[in-house]
Amino acid sequence: MKDCLYCENVEKLNSLMIPICELGCTRLFLFRDQNYYGRCVIAYKEHGKELYDLTKEEAAEFIADMQKVGLAIQKAVDADKINYGMFSDTLAHLHVHIVPKKKGGYGFGGTIVMNPEPAKFLSDEEYQEIIEKIKSNL
Template sequence: MSDPKDCLYCQNNQTLHDLMIEFAQLSVSRAFLFKEQTYRGRCLVAYKDHVNDLNELSDEDRNAFMADVAKVTSAMNKAFHPAKINYGAYSDKLSHLHFHLAPKYEGGPDFGGTFVMNPGKVYLSDAEYQELIDAVKANL
């Protein structure tokens, strides 16, 4: 497990802010909009404390975290109407519990396959990011 002093979520550092925009504090987690928007509306939910895996949480905290994840995906579904939202929880190199939430659209990038972690292709203006954030927040 990594040291919280080296963790971009725990340190809330510039690397984190270069990758994503925090838009909500939830019951036991934080919600972010991923800046790379190949998958329109892609978000991420990170647990509030430095834990590596769901199995490290109490039943109560795990259920609260998954409720936060479900709350964000529900808001994303209402805001963007994707065909499906893919979930990714890897943490191989960054051992802080977080879920990537990648909306997939029929005919869109990687539909029917695995989403790419960071394709590095689609970046938006600040106003466009704010529109996406407002759409999700309106449905939280």
């Protein structure tokens, strides 16, 4: 869909996230801001605005991808809790933020902060390291 970050705007998407892989019905991205170490986003491969737009079978596959990624991230970063956030007020494409948290770590016990200040960016090597940890647990 025209003007959709996940469908067409590759340059902006790549400024915010790093593609990791494709799953059953989603694409997996590592969020560049790593205040929540291991934070990822899964986006539905096709353009769809809402979870209720999917058939029951499509929704089940979407949830299965969420579960798979959540477990992979938990194992990769030894998270105490995985938070799932679907905040799509201004971006009309079905996606979920999968946010690991550790007791005593950034944001534990509170709600997800979408764009924490200051942002925490990693080196290319550090991004690759966490990507490999996540992929090895998928």
